[in-house]
Amino acid sequence: NAGVTQTPKFQVLKTGQSMTLQCAQDMNHEYMSWYRQDPGMGLRLIHYSVGAGITDQGEVPNGYNVSRSTTEDFPLRLLSAAPSQTSVYFCASRVAGTGRYEQYFGPGTRLTVT
Amino acid sequence: DAKTTQPPSMDCAEGRAANLPCNHSTISGNEYVYWYRQIHSQGPQYIIHGLKNNETNEMASLIITEDRKSSTLILPHATLRDTAVYYCIVRVEGGGNKLTFGTGTQLKVEL
DSSP: OOOEEEEOSEEEEOTTOOEEEEEEESSOOSEEEEEEEOTTSOEEEEEEEEETTEEEEOSOOTTEEEOOSSSSBOOEEESSOOGGGOEEEEEEEEOOSTTOOOOEEOOOEEEEEO | OOOOBOOSEEEEETTSOEEEEEEOTTOOTTEEEEEEEEOTTSOOEEEEEESSSOEEOSSOEEEEOTTSSEEEEEETTOOGGGOEEEEEEEEESSSOOOOOOOOOEEEEEEO
């Protein structure tokens, strides 16, 4: 199993550009999430999904869109990049079910918006 | 979800036990205690979790006080590779995926 994979590893955008961060998992996990991590801070939840076709907002959803058309993939779209979106983005997945909150994280995408 | 408090940093000598405390005085009866760690520039890694009883796995032990208001993560023989930020998270069972990470404890393991 590859686990959770993210592409690209690094990205530089200009203000106003749009792009999609890719996330895929091969563990057949129902739940997937996107977090961002700013320097010296903990992770903040952007969006999450509890299954194909179902998504919901986290703490900091503004400026981001998600969709979940398959169990495996959960892309994150930046609609119009802003310098405030410079961050490291982590995708995570886990199985559904009570008491099972072990999340598996991808290696991250380091995004710089100039 | 209950709020957690952790010291911002700790040091530990290699080969010694690292004991990382976490205070969660407002924890409710159905909330689990989870520990994750994040080695520099990598994604967070699950370590262990528990509800009431002490737990042990191949990575660590988790000691939860009887009143459940605090817990301690123990790395029995810390190595340089255990240098990381350790996050204590309290999470209710069931419902959603909002795992809230605070700022954690930076553990530095030194020779």
